[in-house]
Amino acid sequence: MTITTTRRTFLIGATAASSSLFIGLNASKSWAATTTETELNPFVKIDADGTVTAIIKHFEMGQGTTTGLTTLIAEELDADWENIQVQFAPANAKIYANLAFGAQGTGGSTAIANSFIQYRKAGATARDVLVKAAAQKWGVETASITVENSILKSGEKSAHFGEVLEIARTITPPAEPKLKSKINFKLIGKETLRRKDSEAKTNGTAVFAMDVKVPGMVYCCVARPQNFGALVKSFDKSDASKIGGFIDARTLPNNAGVAVYAKNTWAAKQARDALRVEWDLSKAETRSTKQLEEAHADLVKKPEFKATKNTDFERTDKMLQNAAKVIEGDFFVPFLAHEPMEPLNCVIEPTPTGVRVHDGCQFPSITKPTVAAVLGLKPEQVEINTVYAGGSFGRRATTTSDYHLEASLAFVAFGGTTPVKLVWMREDQLAGGYYRPMAKHKIRAGLDGDGKLQCWDHRVATKSIIKGSPFEGALVHDGVDHTSVEGIADTHYAIHDFSVGLSDLQSPVPVLWWRSVGHTHTAFAMETMMDMVAREAGKDPIAFRKELLSNGTKDQKRLLGVLEMAASKAGWEKELPKNHGRGIAVHKSFNSYVAEVAEISVAEDGSIKVERITCAVDCGIAVNPDVIKAQMESGIGYGLGAMMRNQITLSDGVVDQVNFPDYEPIRMSDFPDIDVHIIQSDENPTGVGEPGLPPVAPAVVNAIFDATGKRYTSLPLTEQGIEFT
């Protein structure tokens, strides 16, 4: 099937009753079914020929939402999976808000979790009115009607959904639609359900923003400064104007860059590269990463904020002084770029009532007001056409809506009446900031005479992602940006005396959540340190963790569940071949629990191969088990590549990495075997897009220690002299 990517014709303009039935929430937030679509914002649409369309409020960046949310509707409606259609919802936070944020957006691995009840209710409401309509039409009891594969049946009678629409539109849906009990699920949990976006993505028809072309559109590349925070002083377009297809170059109204307009993408790139710009560096970052690293090292010694209520560094220090053994760990992670496969881009075109933005839009609720503010419009005058996103990993969800802001400025600078397509090159993206922040951790842990963990002093220095963003109110408390210490401050390990400190680095380098946010570095530090402490205590790393997870809390039980499953599936007790090593890590993030066992081998020349990762995940009810497996494989692979060899470095404030050859992505030949196991659960579903990532780096370094006795606590590993085969 093909997901509609042209304009959502049925969602706009039509005020007259149509021949389709729409099921959704009305102005008073009650479920309603009507043929006049403007009365409500629909979640389900049923056409006269019986076709069912699911309307998806989250964007699709590969994580499988179009499949997941459609499953929820199809399940309750008993719709035919093969023929159910999928369409992206318009930007309307009143109706299509992420219930986890209260705004429309995708992130934090929340898509299924926040929609699990809502989308099922939409399907159940549709089923309810259709069944009642059929009962009326046939003069039978509703109880006698069954629904299967989008067909209503009672005795000899049968009809498709479209045949009862006339009556269905007259029926008022129940206030609380009745949901199926889990035991009756047919689609939820079905291993063999295929993705809805597979066909379009294997025949070249899937439309990404990069593929959008509107009449009269000009192409635009922006010349940006090499140093973050620099501003345009002046530019010279004499060489650029010699490029065939060049139209013009204009300074962006905020002086952050110069927009170069051309007749096609290639001309825009070439002319942009030929533009000569003079920059004002007075407010710019001019430090090198070495200096930034030193700044982190200073900051990590003296925490600015206490990150937990019980933190008392003096008390913990006393405990450490009395400990039988103290283990120290210093951890470092570099800046990382996200590098989704589709370089950032979007199209802005004027409409009679405002503008339309074509984008694989992750945060419509931020993009709309941002674009509106630049153009002097009201947010409702900004329409968003959501198309497929060629990956994100967090990059599309900037709190400043950075590339939409830039596109709006370029649109205004060109006069505000011509459609503009802003295209970033790979080079722009690598050098463009919004990195996973660099971080340093300093940990001291104390063991008693029996090898029991008694105390843990953990200090983090990193740049805050959230401060200065619209999320500050919700996510920063007492000076602590929770995303800097998540996975540490809320650990479920029962550690008797536990203190966590945080210091913020100040720098103009923009930082951003990168797949799994703070957990990218906190899990690395926690789980590597846990291994170091277990070894010093002379204990098996799994047995040691189990001791610390034995208070019987629900979180601990679920962590134990994945720990045990990963260990048994990986054959933890089994003898390994010579020169092989095994390591484990377990971590909770986005309300899901994941344990991973890494197996590595060491070749004669010392080079290392990651052979296999065995993963166990507990994410509540597994709505689409195969999508969950795919997300685990993806998170593991994404994390592995970064751990092996990715870093963004600066020399005098200028990014050293230019294109993929300097920021080598993980490739086929690097890829281990990944084996994913899902814990059976009755809990409500939780995130899967991110939680696969955090355990992989610590599991691998723990495996390297197991095989070689060498302990690595800084990333990427190639920077530490490791070679991978």
Next chain:
Amino acid sequence: MKYQLSVNDEKKEVEAEPGTPLLWVLRDELNLTGTKFGCGVAACGACTVHVNGEPVRSCQTPIEAVEENKVTTIEGLEDRVSDAVVAAWRELDVVQCGYCQSGQIMSAVGLLTENKKPTDEDIDNYMSGNVCRCATYQRIRAAIHLASDKLEG
């Protein structure tokens, strides 16, 4: 300049600046957007098309170089090997964001056309020029084996 091209078995005349990479001719002039831009420097394979049946990186192929040749893009794939590859891709739900997948499929078709029964190592060697940031590599490998089985059967 005007150029005469043969794309997906159709004759096309396009107006382009000399030296324009085939990638941008396909995408911006011929609206064949299934072929993707990923890096522009031959490092990702997203732009892979076939020229006379052989996979090439269209971001590195100037328009002049293909004038006398047959260009095939994902939109024009149509033979036994391609059908097997696409079917295997769908059967195993390889795609995630999907942005790299046209290039992956074009390379996989190239591999299986040349080598009916590739080993894991053959796949590693042949496919390593194609990046997938969603890291769908395990499924790509499995899908190539599955397509190979389909072609045998």
